[in-house]
Amino acid sequence: MASWRVSPNLALNQLVAARQANGESIVHLGFGEARLPAFAPLVERLIAGASRNSYGPVAGGPAAREAAAGYFSRRRMPTSSDQIVLAPGSKPLLMALNLVVSGDVLIPKPAWNTYAPQAELAGKKAFGVPIPPQAGGIPDPAALRETILAARALGRDPRIVILTLPDNPTGTLATPELIREVCTIAEQEDLLIISDEIYRDVVHDPKAPFISPAELVPPRTVVTSGFSKSLALGGWRIGVARFPDGAWGNQIRDGVVSFASEVWSTLAGPMQEVAEYAFNEPPELRQRLADSARLHGAVARAVHQIMVDAGATCRPPTGAFYVYPDFEPVRNKLSLLGITDSDSLRQHILDEYGIVVLAGHLLGDDFGALRFKAATSMLYGDTAELQQLALDSADPTRLPHVRDVLTRIEEAFTKLCA
Amino acid sequence: MASWRVSPNLALNQLVAARQANGESIVHLGFGEARLPAFAPLVERLIAGASRNSYGPVAGGPAAREAAAGYFSRRRMPTSSDQIVLAPGSKPLLMALNLVVSGDVLIPKPAWNTYAPQAELAGKKAFGVPIPPQAGGIPDPAALRETILAARALGRDPRIVILTLPDNPTGTLATPELIREVCTIAEQEDLLIISDEIYRDVVHDPKAPFISPAELVPPRTVVTSGFSKSLALGGWRIGVARFPDGAWGNQIRDGVVSFASEVWSTLAGPMQEVAEYAFNEPPELRQRLADSARLHGAVARAVHQIMVDAGATCRPPTGAFYVYPDFEPVRNKLSLLGITDSDSLRQHILDEYGIVVLAGHLLGDDFGALRFKAATSMLYGDTAELQQLALDSADPTRLPHVRDVLTRIEEAFTKLCA
Numbered sequence: 009m010a011s012w013r014v015s016p017n018l019a020l021n022q023l024v025a026a027r028q029a030n031g032e033s034i035v036h037l038g039f040g041e042a043r044l045p046a047f048a049p050l051v052e053r054l055i056a057g058a059s060r061n062s063y064g065p066v067a068g069g070p071a072a073r074e075a076a077a078g079y080f081s082r083r084r085m086p087t088s089s090d091q092i093v094l095a096p097g098s099k100p101l102l103m104a105l106n107l108v109v110s111g112d113v114l115i116p117k118p119a120w121n122t123y124a125p126q127a128e129l130a131g132k133k134a135f136g137v138p139i140p141p142q143a144g145g146i147p148d149p150a151a152l153r154e155t156i157l158a159a160r161a162l163g164r165d166p167r168i169v170i171l172t173l174p175d176n177p178t179g180t181l182a183t184p185e186l187i188r189e190v191c192t193i194a195e196q197e198d199l200l201i202i203s204d205e206i207y208r209d210v211v212h213d214p215k216a217p218f219i220s221p222a223e224l225v226p227p228r229t230v231v232t233s234g235f236s237k238s239l240a241l242g243g244w245r246i247g248v249a250r251f252p253d254g255a256w257g258n259q260i261r262d263g264v265v266s267f268a269s270e271v272w273s274t275l276a277g278p279m280q281e282v283a284e285y286a287f288n289e290p291p292e293l294r295q296r297l298a299d300s301a302r303l304h305g306a307v308a309r310a311v312h313q314i315m316v317d318a319g320a321t322c323r324p325p326t327g328a329f330y331v332y333p334d335f336e337p338v339r340n341k342l343s344l345l346g347i348t349d350s351d352s353l354r355q356h357i358l359d360e361y362g363i364v365v366l367a368g369h370l371l372g373d374d375f376g377a378l379r380f381k382a383a384t385s386m387l388y389g390d391t392a393e394l395q396q397l398a399l400d401s402a403d404p405t406r407l408p409h410v411r412d413v414l415t416r417i418e419e420a421f422t423k424l425c426a
Numbered sequence: 427m428a429s430w431r432v433s434p435n436l437a438l439n440q441l442v443a444a445r446q447a448n449g450e451s452i453v454h455l456g457f458g459e460a461r462l463p464a465f466a467p468l469v470e471r472l473i474a475g476a477s478r479n480s481y482g483p484v485a486g487g488p489a490a491r492e493a494a495a496g497y498f499s500r501r502r503m504p505t506s507s508d509q510i511v512l513a514p515g516s517k518p519l520l521m522a523l524n525l526v527v528s529g530d531v532l533i534p535k536p537a538w539n540t541y542a543p544q545a546e547l548a549g550k551k552a553f554g555v556p557i558p559p560q561a562g563g564i565p566d567p568a569a570l571r572e573t574i575l576a577a578r579a580l581g582r583d584p585r586i587v588i589l590t591l592p593d594n595p596t597g598t599l600a601t602p603e604l605i606r607e608v609c610t611i612a613e614q615e616d617l618l619i620i621s622d623e624i625y626r627d628v629v630h631d632p633k634a635p636f637i638s639p640a641e642l643v644p645p646r647t648v649v650t651s652g653f654s655k656s657l658a659l660g661g662w663r664i665g666v667a668r669f670p671d672g673a674w675g676n677q678i679r680d681g682v683v684s685f686a687s688e689v690w691s692t693l694a695g696p697m698q699e700v701a702e703y704a705f706n707e708p709p710e711l712r713q714r715l716a717d718s719a720r721l722h723g724a725v726a727r728a729v730h731q732i733m734v735d736a737g738a739t740c741r742p743p744t745g746a747f748y749v750y751p752d753f754e755p756v757r758n759k760l761s762l763l764g765i766t767d768s769d770s771l772r773q774h775i776l777d778e779y780g781i782v783v784l785a786g787h788l789l790g791d792d793f794g795a796l797r798f799k800a801a802t803s804m805l806y807g808d809t810a811e812l813q814q815l816a817l818d819s820a821d822p823t824r825l826p827h828v829r830d831v832l833t834r835i836e837e838a839f840t841k842l843c844a
Contacts, residue, residue, distance in 0.1 A: 015687035018484050025483075039481070046479040054476045054696060059810070061464040063457070063660040065443075066436050096514045096663065096690055103689045107547070125688045129525070131549075242481040243695035245514065269433035270543045271521045272514055276694060277661035278472065392477070 016121055016370045024364055035413055037382040038364040040176055042210075042240035042304075042329065044385075044399060045392035047296050050239065050282055057281025064277060066269045067261075068094030072280040075287035080231065080250050082289070083208075085222045091251045093264055094275040094283055098206055098234040098247030099126075101264065102170075104271075105230060105249070106130035108263030109200055111167020114155060116147050118332070118371035118379070120176045120204070135159050135166060136372045143323060144332065145175025146182040149189040156197055168200045171221060174207045174327025177371050177381035179308055181211055181327040184219040191224040200260075201229040206247075207328040209238035209297045212305030216326060227252045230260065235286055237328065238297055246279050248287075303404050304329040308384045310405045310414055315382075318421035329385035332368075335378035338425045342378060345424075349376050361420035387413050434539055434788045442782055453831055455800035456782040458594055460628075460658035460722075460747065462803075462817060463810035465714050468657065468700055475699025482695060484687045485679075486512030490698040493705035498649065498668050500707070501626075503640045509669045511682055512693040512701060516624055516652040516665030517544075519682065522689075523648060523667070524548035526681030527618055529585025532573060534565050536750070536789035536797070538594045538622070553577050553584060554790045561741060562750065563593025564600040567607040574615055587617045589639065592625045592745025595789050595799035597726055599629055599745040602637040609642040618678075619647040624665075625746040627656035627715045630723030634744060645670045648678065653704055655746065656715055664697050666705075721822050722747040726802045728823045728832055733800075736839035747803035750786075753796035756843045760796060763842075767794050779838035805831050 020038040028034055067073065073089035080087040095101045103126050106113070113127040117136030127134035137147030137155045147155070147169065159166045171190065174181035194201050201221045211218060222229040234247035251261035268274070275283070286293060308325035312333075315322045319341075320333035335342060335353065347353045354367040357380075368379035388398040389409050398404040405414060438456040446452055485491060491507035498505040513519045517540060524531065524544050531545040535554030545552035555565030555573045565573070565587065577584045589608065592599035612619050619639045629636060640647040652665035669679040686692070693701070704711060726743035730751075733740045737759075738751035753760060753771065765771045772785035775798075786797035806816040807827050816822040823832060 015484075015684075015691075018481070018687045018691070021481065022483055041481055043480075046477055051476045055473050058469040058472045059464055061659050061661045062461075063436070063439065063459055063654075065440055066433075096694065099688070100518075100690050122688050129685070129688065236481075241479050243479045243692070245691065245694040266433075267547070269436045270517070270540050270547065272518050272690065273433075273436070273663065274661070276514065276663045276697065278696070279694065 015125070016366065020364065020366065033362055035361075035363045035416060036386050037384065038366045039386065040330065040383050041242050042237050042300070042385050043388050044240035044300060044395050046241065047239060047293070049292060050241065050286065053282045053285040054244075054278050057278035060277025060281060062277065064274055064280070066265050066274050068092065068275055068283070069280050072284040072287070075284045076248050076250070079287040079289065083220065085220060085226070085231070085250065087250055088253070091253060091257065091261070093249045093251070093261060093268065094280060095247045095249070095268060096245040096272055096275055096279070097236065098204070098232040098249070100268070100272055101232050101247055101249040102126055102202065102204070103129065104264040104267040105168075105202055105260070106132060107267055108260055109168055111165045112159060114147060114152065114166050114169040114199070115372065116145055116170075116172065116175070118144065118177050118368055118373040118381075119170070120172060121371050123170050124372055133164055135164075139178070140186060142186065143175065143180035143182045144178030145172035145180065146186050146190055149186065149193060152190060152193055166199070168202060169194060170202045170204060172204045172207070173218070173220065174211055176207065176328055177330050177366070178323055178332040179325035179328045179330035180323045181216060181218065184217055187219050187221060188224060191221050194221070194228060195225055199228070201225065203229055203231045205231050205233045206237050208233065210301050210304055210329065211327045212301055212308070213326065214298065214301070222250065222252070227254050227256060230257075235283070238300065239286060240300070244279055244282065246275065246283050248283070299399055303388070303399050304385060306404050307387055307410065311382060311384045311387075311417065314414065314418045314421055319425040329383060331382050331384060332379060333382070335425070339378060341425060347378070350379060351375065353378050354380055357420070357424070361416075361424070363417065363420055433543070434784065438782060438784060451780055453779075453781045453834060454804050455802065456784045457804065458748065458801050459660050460655050460718070460803050461806050462658035462718060462813050464659065465657060465711070467710060468659065468704065471700045471703040472662075472696050475696035478695025478699060480695065482692055482698065484683050484692050486510065486693055486701070487698050490702040490705070493702045494666050494668070497705040497707065501638070503638060503644070503649070503668065505668055506671070509671060509675065509679070511667045511669070511679060511686065512698065513665045513667070513686060514663040514690055514693055514697070515654065516622070516650040516667070518686070518690055519650050519665055519667040520544055520620065520622070521547065522682040522685040523586075523620055523678070524550060525685055526678055527586055529583045530577060532565060532570065532584050532587040532617070533790065534563055534588070534590065534593070536562065536595050536786055536791040536799075537588070538590060539789050541588050542790055551577075551582055557596070558604060560604065561593065561598040561600045562596030563590035563598065564604050564608055567604065567611060570608065570611055585617055586620060587612060588620045588622060590622045590625070591636070591638065592629055594625065594746055595748050595784070596741055596750040597743035597746045597748035598741045599634060599636065602635050605637050605639060606642060609639050612639070612646060613643055617646070619643065621647055621649045623649050623651045624655050626651060628719050628722055628747065629745045630719055630726070631744065632716065632719070640668065640670070645672050645674060653701075656718065657704060658718070662697055662700065664693065664701050666701070717817055721806070721817050722803060724822050725805055725828065729800060729802045729805075729835065732832065732836045732839055737843040747801060749800050749802060750797060751800070753843070757796060759843060765796070768797060769793065771796050772798055775838070775842070779834075779842070781835065781838055
């Protein structure tokens with residue numbers, strides 16, 4: 009029996025819950041949850057779908073798949089419902105892709121902490137490729153070429169590259185230019201692109217240019233998404249994959265559907281009702297998405313400013329609800345506190361300030377780097393009422409309950425780097 | 427890329443839907459769905475749980491796990507909530523067990539069509555062991571010993587045996603004596619037992635003796651279950667595993683939780699609310715389970731009688747909602763119709779009579795055998811109203827809409843074997 013560990017972000021979540029139950033005051037920035045109440049019309053759809061207790065088609069029912077096809081089509085990716093597979097989250101779809109498509113996997117470094125373990129579960133090797141200075145979620149093109157060559161020299165066969173657009177953990181969106189460069193390499197090296205676009209509707213600036221690899225190299229791009237982030241439905245488990253049109257895409261889709269049929273059967277019926285509504289994007293839902301993105305941006309920028317003011321470098325957040333600071337500029341100061349790597353930095357922040365972050369090495373980054381991920385969405389409040397207040401506010405960072413935590417974070421990092 | 431196929435029962439379901447959409451009159455006995463409306467209090471709990479949109483603990487929340495522990499404890503398996511893991515169906519739990527516990531897998535022959543593909547996905551070999559004459563869902567003890575020796579002689583290492591109590595596909599419950607014999611072998615040969623008890627609450631006779639391997643050899647038995655069958659909630663995807671108390675059990679559970687954290691995260695929050703209610707088994711739910719089991723028994727016995735009258739041998743159904751006839755006694759007659767094996771039998775029944783069954787070889791049985799599985803639950807009617815009528819009836823086989831289909835089946839099989 010191999011040794012097994014729980015996904016570190018979920019494990020951290022359980023640890024924090026236990027410490028809070030002990031009465032400790034913890035600022036939990038270690039979990040990538042959107043942290044907003046469920047939007048009322050979504051709850052209505054769940055209720056409307058409650059009577060769907062029969063097994064349905066493995067890939068999802070026609071209406072929900074048609075709606076998902078429309079969602080992608082409206083984003084310059086013409087899609088038929090045959091190209092759509094729904095699932096209980098995008099995680100199982102990503103796992104299935106790992107099993108269905110042969111070859112090793114290239115992932116950004118750092119990256120979401122599930123890509124590498126899934127590759128390993130599928131008997132593959134995951135090669136982390138450093139991200140460029142401009143943004144995360146994408147391998148630096150030059151480093152990508154080098155890594156492919158180095159992997160082949162080791163006798164490995166990298167055939168998949170995973171992109172995260174926008175990115176978890178850096179909270180940034182790769183530029184169209186970078187995405188074009190990576191797509192060119194994918195064509196030259198015959199790689200399948202898995203474009204994880206679960207944060208696509210959490211781009212902070214609605215006018216920011218977004219380009220999907222599925223627009224540039226459609227036959228070799230699978231797009232995954234879901235509602236856990238944009239609609240804060242992590243607990244409802246709704247994911248989707250869009251497969252390329254054509255023979256290769258059909259082959260991959262058939263493999264994923266086959267795996268699904270043996271492992272999770274189908275997305276729960278009531279959740280398909282929700283998916284149909286949400287993928288159809290009626291006006292009130294678009295407004296909700298826009299409000300959420302504005303809130304995520306405002307709070308992420310505030311935390312980013314705190315980190316930069318304290319002395320870290322940090323890519324300005326443009327999507328999702330994360331910042332990923334690098335304390336290299338203050339390494340000498342921190343070393344006096346015994347902070348010399350990603351883990352001692354995390355531990356010090358927890359012990360001294362009660363602030364929980366996810367250490368960079370758990371995301372595949374260098375252990376010696378002084379980096380972590382902070383999920384800024386955890387600042388919206390612990391109750392649905394406070395979260396709704398934050399969502400409705402024109403300037404959420406000035407709400408007392410948000411400002412108080414921002415102040416605590418500011419004081420902690422100012423003191424840390426003093 | 428390996429070749430992939432959709433789980434045959436789900437594929438059949440989609441085929442039937444397509445033919446029915448074409449206006450064909452099909453009697454669909456090929457899908458193991460309980461075919462009853464969702465019980466109203468379950469819908470109420472789903473609605474009550476709709477606001478649970480946050481990610482929760484991977485294994486499930488404390489209240490739902492506590493309820494599941496109570497469910498098992500009331501069945502002579504003392505259980506703490508730490509021994510419980512919830513999931514979107516029991517399928518993903520069975521898949522995780524295949525990956526976490528090393529060694530090859532011994533399964534009954536015939537068996538539910540997902541056990542063998544899951545073993546193969548995990549890189550194992552599944553050895554089918556013929557079932558005894560008395561009942562399915564359990565390997566014949568003598569054949570089990572022989573298969574283990576033969577597998578070892580091939581250099582394989584069988585370490586898991588899967589039992590189905592009561593059984594899909596034969597609709598029978600193994601006797602305590604047979605279960606004891608298999609448990610003894612499991613101890614002698616150091617096998618882990620996976621006891622799939624998803625049909626446990628669908629034993630037709632409430633006084634029938636049920637013994638779980640978890641009562642006999644607790645440290646080496648994992649029990650899986652769910653609500654897809656007993657409560658007809660296939661479309662809601664709620665499953666559970668009960669792990670043994672002790673070091674081995676903890677190790678397996680930790681592995682399953684780790685796999686879950688990378689593949690499906692957790693059971694959806696609203697479904698956990700349902701699970702808490704259903705595992706607590708309030709009186710109205712027990713009544714519903716009893717009513718369902720009575721209906722399943724009455725219709726299964728009627729179809730069993732038809733098969734026997736036509737000339738097949740068939741174990742009398744005592745659990746679940748299946749019959750598994752064997753047309754060996756009329757092989758000579760059938761051979762005149764070109765029926766010589768499991769597949770030609772299935773095809774003939776479909777072509778001549780519009781009756782869909784699941785061929786025995788798709789369940790691991792011998793291709794040359796004249797056997798199939800018929801899911802008798804498909805006779806309760808196509809609407810929630812008709813299904814409710816069947817559930818409420820003291821003699822559902824005399825309801826016009828049930829009797830009409832029974833008559834069509836009777837005429838078909840009488841003619842087939844004439």
